[in-house]
Amino acid sequence: MRVLFHVQHLLGVGHLRRGELLTNAMARRGMEVTVALGGMPVAEMPFANAEVVQLPPTHIDGANFKTLYDAEGEPITDAWRAARRDALLALYEKVRPDVVLLEMFPFGRWRFNFELVPLLERASRDKPRVKCVTSVRDILVETKHAERAARGAALAREHLDAVLVHSDPSLFTFAETYPHAGEIDDLIRYTGYVTEPAERSAAPDNGEVIVSAGGGAAAGALMRTVMAARPRTPLADRVWRFLAGPRMAEDEFQALAALADETTIVKRFETNFQERLDGCALSISQAGYNTVMNLLRAEARAVVVPYDEGEETEQWFRSERMGKMGLLSVVPTSRLSAESMAAAVTEAWQREAGTRPAIDLEGAANAAATIAAMAGGAGE
Numbered sequence: 001m002r003v004l005f006h007v008q009h010l011l012g013v014g015h016l017r018r019g020e021l022l023t024n025a026m027a028r029r030g031m032e033v034t035v036a037l038g039g040m041p042v043a044e045m046p047f048a049n050a051e052v053v054q055l056p057p058t059h060i061d062g063a064n065f066k067t068l069y070d071a072e073g074e075p076i077t078d079a080w081r082a083a084r085r086d087a088l089l090a091l092y093e094k095v096r097p098d099v100v101l102l103e104m105f106p107f108g109r110w111r112f113n114f115e116l117v118p119l120l121e122r123a124s125r126d127k128p129r130v131k132c133v134t135s136v137r138d139i140l141v142e143t144k145h146a147e148r149a150a151r152g153a154a155l156a157r158e159h160l161d162a163v164l165v166h167s168d169p170s171l172f173t174f175a176e177t178y179p180h181a182g183e184i185d186d187l188i189r190y191t192g193y194v195t196e197p198a199e200r201s202a203a204p205d206n207g208e209v210i211v212s213a214g215g216g217a218a219a220g221a222l223m224r225t226v227m228a229a230r231p232r233t234p235l236a237d238r239v240w241r242f243l244a245g246p247r248m249a250e251d252e253f254q255a256l257a258a259l260a261d262e263t264t265i266v267k268r269f270e271t272n273f274q275e276r277l278d279g280c281a282l283s284i285s286q287a288g289y290n291t292v293m294n295l296l297r298a299e300a301r302a303v304v305v306p307y308d309e310g311e312e313t314e315q316w317f318r319s320e321r322m323g324k325m326g327l328l329s330v331v332p333t334s335r336l337s338a339e340s341m342a343a344a345v346t347e348a349w350q351r352e353a354g355t356r357p358a359i360d361l362e363g364a365a366n367a368a369a370t371i372a373a374m375a376g377g378a379g380e
Contacts, residue, residue: 001031001375004097005050006088006105006119008038008112010060010068012215013246014290015103016045018166018194022101022135023050025364029372034095036088038112040071044246044269053091056084063218063309068111085115092122098375102134106152107163107178108141120159131161131374135367137289138167138193140177142313153180156187161374163187164367166194166289168360177317191367192360195293196274206279208239209345214288216245216268220252222305225341226284227259232342234349238281241265243273274298282349284341287319287330295328297361301351302328303344305336325357 003026007019016039023033027049035050040057058068058076068076092100100123103109105116123130134156143149156163165174169190175181181188211226213219223242230236244253246269253268260266270276277283277298285291287304295302304323306315316332323330329348331340360366 001099001372002095002097003031003033003099003101003371004036004092004095005033005101005103006036006038006116007103008109009042010039010058010065011063011217011247012288013042013045014214014288016042017290018135018137019103020045020047021194021196021364022367023047025368026371028365029368031368031372034091034097036091038084042246044271055087055091056080058084065111081114085118088115088119089122092119097123098130099371100130100132101371102132104136105134106155107134107136107149110145110148117155120155124159131371132159133162133164133371133374134160135164136166136174137314138165138172138174139289139314139317142177149178149180152178153183156184160184160187162189162370164370165190166192166363166367168192170357171321171359172318177314189370190360191370192363193289193293193296194363194367195290195297195361197364198297198361204279206239206276207281208241208276208279209235210241210243210276210280210283210285212243212273212283212285212291213245213248214286214291216248216253218307218309219245219248219286221336222284222286223248223252223256225336225338227256228338229341229345232338233345235281235345237263239263239265241276242267243270244268282345284345287315289314289318292318292322292328293361296356296359299356301348303331303341303348304328305331305333305341308333326351327356 009015026033033050035047035052036055037052038055040059057071070076123132165188213222257266274294277294277300280300283295283300283302285304287306304319306319308316319330322328329344331344
């Protein structure tokens with residue numbers, strides 16, 4: 001069974017990691033996965049269990065999503081779009097997939113409709129043999145473009161066989177952030193949350209404070225504030241491990257690294273992130289999908305600072321609800337200071353360990369099983 005998986009990241013690396021976890025789960029079921037990678041390569045996320053085909057890459061400047069740039073740093077043009085569309089369609093013809101798997105579209109990634117609508121239209125000519133599926137996280141970013149939300153439902157009805165929502169509906173339903181969910185209710189399949197598998201090496205307690213920020217493109221203020229807050233916390237004498245992220249600006253990373261000492265470790269990235277969290281004393285991070293699911297898997301004490309620049313609402317929505325459930329402590333970006341961070345660390349550290357709500361964290365395996373069943377049981 002062959003799967004063509006379109007993966008596009010722009011700001012962080014959460015989409016890439018979630019894509020890797022889904023790819024690994026599909027590979028474990030014997031599926032042949034080809035990843036059409038649309039962002040700049042990230043060496044730390046190699047998609048080792050797939051064949052990776054690099055499309056002409058695009059990226060953004062900082063956190064500004066309004067303009068896309070090509071590999072040379074120039075704004076993309078209509079000619080660039082046409083060339084990339086043609087490259088993606090040529091890849092479809094080469095792979096001849098049984099399943100086309102998209103990430104977010106048509107519920108996000110609208111800047112890539114120039115290639116994704118033609119891909120769906122091409123795959124539709126091979127139906128019913130080919131199935132078209134979209135992979136969507138639990139919470140959509142609030143949009144000011146109501147017409148796009150409506151168009152997404154229409155495209156889903158026209159082209160998709162399933163919408164895999166990587167959420168547990170006991171925590172978040174798709175309808176909470178997508179107003180047209182009722183129109184495609186028959187397509188929605190809740191998979192549970194996608195994170196590291198439960199069956200993993202047991203990690204010894206390391207007693208560290210893990211400070212992370214995903215890709216790191218917007219991590220500077222968080223890292224600096226945590227450094228300043230540390231002496232005011234009851235964990236000041238522990239080892240603090242700062243994982244700045246592969247996309248943190250080099251000058252910011254070097255300034256952070258200059259503060260390292262015997263109990264202050266500064267790195268960009270570690271492949272055993274889940275293992276670090278499994279044994280940590282406490283985690284401090286942003287509130288992206290992947291990191292929060294890592295925290296739930298580890299059952300770690302945690303403080304989160306949801307990223308909320310521009311039109312980003314996803315992290316705040318997730319962290320606010322989980323904070324009310326007692327799963328983590330939340331510091332809004334607008335209130336981020338050494339004092340507020342130290343207070344949140346103290347609160348999280350002193351919180352009594354209680355019974356946690358049961359949340360489905362087997363989203364990768366469940367999604368792979370759903371895809372296999374849709375394609376006639378291939379990969380069973």
